[in-house]
Amino acid sequence: MPLGTLDRSPPPFFRQGPSALSRLLFFASLSVLLMAADSRVGLTTPLRTAAAVLLNPIERALLVPVRGAGSVGDYLSGIAQAQQTTERARAELTRQAERSLQADQLLQENARLRALLELRARLSVRTRAAEVLYDAPDPYTRKIIIDRGSSQGVQHGSPVINELGVLGQVTRVYPMTAEVTLVIDENAAIPVHNIRTGLRGVAFGDPSVDSMELRFVAANADVQVGDILQTSGLDGVYPPGMPVAKVSRLDRRTQSDFAKIALTPATKPDSVRHVLVLEPMSTQQLPKPTPADAALPVHGKDSPAAKPGAKAVRKDKE
Numbered sequence: 001m002p003l004g005t006l007d008r009s010p011p012p013f014f015r016q017g018p019s020a021l022s023r024l025l026f027f028a029s030l031s032v033l034l035m036a037a038d039s040r041v042g043l044t045t046p047l048r049t050a051a052a053v054l055l056n057p058i059e060r061a062l063l064v065p066v067r068g069a070g071s072v073g074d075y076l077s078g079i080a081q082a083q084q085t086t087e088r089a090r091a092e093l094t095r096q097a098e099r100s101l102q103a104d105q106l107l108q109e110n111a112r113l114r115a116l117l118e119l120r121a122r123l124s125v126r127t128r129a130a131e132v133l134y135d136a137p138d139p140y141t142r143k144i145i146i147d148r149g150s151s152q153g154v155q156h157g158s159p160v161i162n163e164l165g166v167l168g169q170v171t172r173v174y175p176m177t178a179e180v181t182l183v184i185d186e187n188a189a190i191p192v193h194n195i196r197t198g199l200r201g202v203a204f205g206d207p208s209v210d211s212m213e214l215r216f217v218a219a220n221a222d223v224q225v226g227d228i229l230q231t232s233g234l235d236g237v238y239p240p241g242m243p244v245a246k247v248s249r250l251d252r253r254t255q256s257d258f259a260k261i262a263l264t265p266a267t268k269p270d271s272v273r274h275v276l277v278l279e280p281m282s283t284q285q286l287p288k289p290t291p292a293d294a295a296l297p298v299h300g301k302d303s304p305a306a307k308p309g310a311k312a313v314r315k316d317k318e
Contacts, residue, residue: 141187142205142210144180145178154277159238160275161275164266165242165243166190166231166242167182180275183212183269184207188204189202191235194222199223206262212265214245219252221259229243229246239281243266246266
């Protein structure tokens with residue numbers, strides 16, 4: 001190889017340039033100069049503006065994922081908060097509905113109790129307030145159980161009423177409770193009279209349709225739909241003048257001589273809560289005269305001997 005073709009320059013490792021201290025001084029002076037020029041003249045303001053314009057799309061592109069992640073987080077937290085708010089509002093609405101329902105029930109119960117108190121003041125017999133506990137377990141009868149018994153003075157056969165009318169009669173008494181047979185029971189029968197015509201009859205219960213029936217009334221009797229029937233008081237149990245039922249249906253075209261008369265009870269047994277237990281009318285009536293009382297002689301002005309013509313009649317008999 002000819003010697004002229006050899007590279008005689010030293011390798012880069014051995015090349016020597018400005019020293020490190022010289023370069024430090026140079027760049028430090030340049031930095032100070034540029035800072036002074038920028039603060040005085042604003043030399044780098046156009047450069048900064050151009051750099052900001054060029055880098056703005058890149059910054060926006062890089063901020064998209066960050067903003068998207070933040071939006072998704074806000075959306076999810078907003079949904080959770082909205083669900084919690086909805087649940088709280090629904091629970092509060094339920095509580096308000098319960099309170100409103102309780103208030104309505106209390107108002108209705110207060111009105112019924114006031115009506116019972118007014119009715120109690122009008123009655124001339126002793127009354128005892130009672131509360132319905134539950135229906136009798138027998139499915140073939142219509143009876144209820146009240147929270148008053150023999151220890152509170154309830155007697156067998158006592159009438160039971162509410163503010164609307166006759167509800168039934170006590171048929172079984174226990175020390176703390178009593179069983180009441182409703183007027184719609186098939187074994188219930190109440191003597192009644194028609195307010196409009198004064199016609200008397202007997203109303204029987206019809207548990208199949210929770211109604212009553214006026215039986216043994218002639219087909220040509222003066223009875224109309226809408227007539228009000230009240231207790232007649234002839235049975236010695238119910239006080240007279242208590243509402244019992246209203247004529248709801250009348251069928252005169254029957255094969256028998258009696259009309260078929262359906263009645264609607266004045267009370268609604270399924271919605272009764274508070275009742276009044278009355279003393280039977282038989283406890284206030286005078287005792288029936290015995291044969292021994294009839295055999296006793298009568299003295300005074302009401303005696304037969306004191307009446308005019310009594311002696312003549314006696315002589316005629318003799």
